[in-house]
Amino acid sequence: xxxxxxxxRAPATVANVSCGFDCLGYAISDPADIVTIxxxxxxxxxxxxxxxxxxxIPTIAENNTAGKALLSLLEVLNIxxxxxxxxxxxxxPGSGLGSSAASAVAAVFGANVLLGSPLKLEDLLIHCMNGExxxxxxxxxxxxxxxxxxxxxxxxxxxxxxxxKLPIPEKLLSINVLPDYIVNTKEARAILPKDIALTxxxxxxxxxxxxxxxLYEKDFALMSRSMVDLFAEPFRxxxxxxxxxxxxxxxxxxxxxxxxxxSGPSVFALSDSLNKANIIGKAMVSSFKKSGLExxxxxxxxxxxPPKILD
Numbered sequence: 001x002x003x004x005x006x007x008x009r010a011p012a013t014v015a016n017v018s019c020g021f022d023c024l025g026y027a028i029s030d031p032a033d034i035v036t037i038x039x040x041x042x043x044x045x046x047x048x049x050x051x052x053x054x055x056x057i058p059t060i061a062e063n064n065t066a067g068k069a070l071l072s073l074l075e076v077l078n079i080x081x082x083x084x085x086x087x088x089x090x091x092x093p094g095s096g097l098g099s100s101a102a103s104a105v106a107a108v109f110g111a112n113v114l115l116g117s118p119l120k121l122e123d124l125l126i127h128c129m130n131g132e133x134x135x136x137x138x139x140x141x142x143x144x145x146x147x148x149x150x151x152x153x154x155x156x157x158x159x160x161x162x163x164x165k166l167p168i169p170e171k172l173l174s175i176n177v178l179p180d181y182i183v184n185t186k187e188a189r190a191i192l193p194k195d196i197a198l199t200x201x202x203x204x205x206x207x208x209x210x211x212x213x214x215l216y217e218k219d220f221a222l223m224s225r226s227m228v229d230l231f232a233e234p235f236r237x238x239x240x241x242x243x244x245x246x247x248x249x250x251x252x253x254x255x256x257x258x259x260x261x262x263s264g265p266s267v268f269a270l271s272d273s274l275n276k277a278n279i280i281g282k283a284m285v286s287s288f289k290k291s292g293l294e295x296x297x298x299x300x301x302x303x304x305x306p307p308k309i310l311d
Contacts, residue, residue: 002114002115002116003113003114004038004039004114005036005037005038005039005114005311006036006037006110006113006114006309006311007034007035007036007037007110007309007310007311008034008035008036008037008106008107008109008110008113008307008308008309008310009032009033009034009106009307009308009310010032010033010035010101010102010103010105010106010109010147010148010307011027011028011029011030011031011032011102011147011303011307012027012028012030012031012032012091012095012097012098012099012102012147012176012298013025013026013027013028013097013098013101013102013142013143013146013147014026014028014097014098014174014176014261014262014268015096015098015142015143015261015262016142016229016232016259016260016261016262017211017227017259017268018207018211018227018228018229018233018257018258018259019204019207019208019210019211019226019227019228019229020142020154020208020211021204021229021231021232022140022142022155023142023154023155023156023208024142024152024153024154024155024208024211025098025141025142025143025145025146025152025153025155026146026151026152026153026168026174026302026303027146027147027150027151027302027303027304028097028174028176028298028300028302028303029298029300029301029303030298030300031090031091031092031097031298032090032091032102033051033087033088033089033090033091033099033102033103033106034087034088034090034106034310035066035085035086035087035088035103035106035107035110036085036086036088036110036311037083037084037085037086037107037110037111037114038083038084039081039082039083039084039114040081040082040083040084041082042082043080043081043082044061044082045061045067045070045071045082045083045084045085046082046083046084046085047059047060047061047064047066047067047085047086047087048084048085048086048087049086049087049088049089050086050087050088050089051087051088051089051090052089052090052091052092052093053089053092053093053094054089056093057087057089057093058134062134063134064103064134065100065101065103065104065131065132065134065135066085066087066103066104066106066107066108066131067085067107067131068104068130068131068133068134069104069105069107069108069127069128069130069131070083070085070107070108070111070127070131072126072127072130072131073108073111073112073119073124073127074111076127077115077118077119079115081115083111083114085107087103087106087107089103092178094182094183094184094185095178095261095265095266096178096183096260096261096262096263096264096265096266097176097178097261097262097266098143098144098147098262100131100132100134100135100136100143101128101131101132101143101144101147102147103131104127104128104131104132104144105124105128105144105147105148105307106307107131108124108127108128108131108148109121109124109148109306109307110307110309112124113309121148121149121306122149122163124148125141125144125145125148125149125161125163126139126161128144128147128148129141129144131144132144135185136185136186136189137186137189140155141153141155141158141161141163142155143262145163146303147307148306148307149163149165149306150303150304150305150306151165151166151168151302151303151304152165152166152167152168152215152302153165153166154166154212166212166215166216167215167216168215168301168302168304169215169218169220169272170218171272171273172256172270172271172272172301172302173270173271173272173273173274173277173299173300173301174268174269174270174298174299174300174301174302175255175268175269175270175271175277175280175281175284175297175298175299176261176266176267176268176297176298176299177266177267177268177281177284177285177288177295177296177297177298178265178266178295178296178298179240179241179265179266179267179288179293179294179295180293180294180295181240181241181265181293182265183236183239183240183263183264183265185262185263187239188236188239188263188264189263191235191236191239192231192232192235192236193235196230196231200230200231203228203230204229204230204231206226207226207227207228207229207230208226209226210222210223210225210226211223211226211227214226220256220272223256223257223270224256224257226257227256227257227258227259227270229259229260232260232263233259233260236260236263236264237260239264239265240260240264240265240267241288241291241292241293242287242288242290242291242293243260243267245287245290245291246258246267246283246284246287246288246291247259247267249283249284249286249287250269250280250283250284250287252283253276253279253280253283254271254276254279254280255269255270255271255276255280256269256270256271256272257269257270258270267284269281269284274299277299278299281297281299282297284297285297
C-alpha cells in the first residue's frame with residue numbers, strides 16, 4: 001500500500017570546494033531542510049513554508065525550487081497527482097550552503113516514494129537540477145548531486161550528464177561557518193570574469209586533479225596544496241568582510257584548506273581531526289567577530305547518505 005504522506009530531511013552542501021568550480025561538491029550533516037509532502041486530490045502543487053527567511057521565499061510552484069523540481073518530475077512521469085508541500089527551512093536561503101538544493105532534493109525524493117518509486121535515485125537528479133533554475137538561472141548539479149546521492153561528487157560533464165562519486169578519507173571533517181552577512185548569488189555570479197587565461201586554467205586543472213588524487217590516496221598534504229582557486233575566490237573574496245584575514249587564521253590553525261562555500265557568504269575548511277576542527281572553527285568565528293560579524297559554526301564529517309525519511 002502506497003503512503004499518503006512523507007517527511008524527508010535533506011542536508012546542506014558545499015559547492016566548488018576551492019579548486020572545483022561548478023564541478024565539485026559534498027554534503028554535510030547540519031544544517032538541513034525538512035520537507036513534508038502529502039498527496040492531494042486536487043491537481044497542482046500547494047506550497048507552505050516555515051523557518052528561516054520563510055517570508056522571502058515564493059510559494060507559487062513555478063517560482064519555488066522544490067515546486068519547480070516537482071513539476072519537472074510529474075511532467076516526465078506524465079502524472080497529474082496533486083501535492084501539498086510544507087518546507088521547513090533549516091538552511092538559511094542565500095547562505096552558500098545549498099539551501100535551494102536541499103528543498104528541491106527533499107521534495108523530489110519524497111514525491112518519488114509516494115508515487116511508488118518509479119525512478120531510481122540517480123534518475124531524480126535532473127529534476128532536482130531543474131529546480132535550481134529558479135534560484136540561480138541554470139540547472140547546476142554541484143549542490144543537488146551530493147544532497148541527493150550523499151558524499152563527495154564530481155560533475156564530470158553536463159552534456160551528457162555524468163556524475164561521479166569520489167572516495168572520502170575516513171578522518172576528513174568539514175568546518176562550516178555562516179557569518180551574519182548577505183551575498184547576492186546573482187551578483188556573486190556576475191562578478192566572475194567571462195574568460196579565463198590559459199595559464200590560470202592549466203593551474204586550476206592541476207589543482208583539481210591533485211585534490212581528487214588526494215581523496216583517493218588519503219593524502220591530506222596533497223589536498224592542501226591543491227586547494228587553490230583561481231576562478232572564483234580572487235573575485236568573490238571581496239564580497240565577504242574580513243575574508244582574507246579569516247582564511248589566514250584558519251590555515252595557521254592547521255586546516256587542510258579553506259574556501260568560500262558556493263557563492264558565499266558561508267565559508268568552509270577541511271580538517272583531519274576533531275580537535276583541530278574545533279580550533280579551526282573557533283578561529284573562523286573569532287576572525288569574523290573582529291570584522292563585526294556574528295556567525296554560526298557547524299562541524300561534521302562528510303554526509304555519505306541520501307535524504308532521510310523521518311516519517
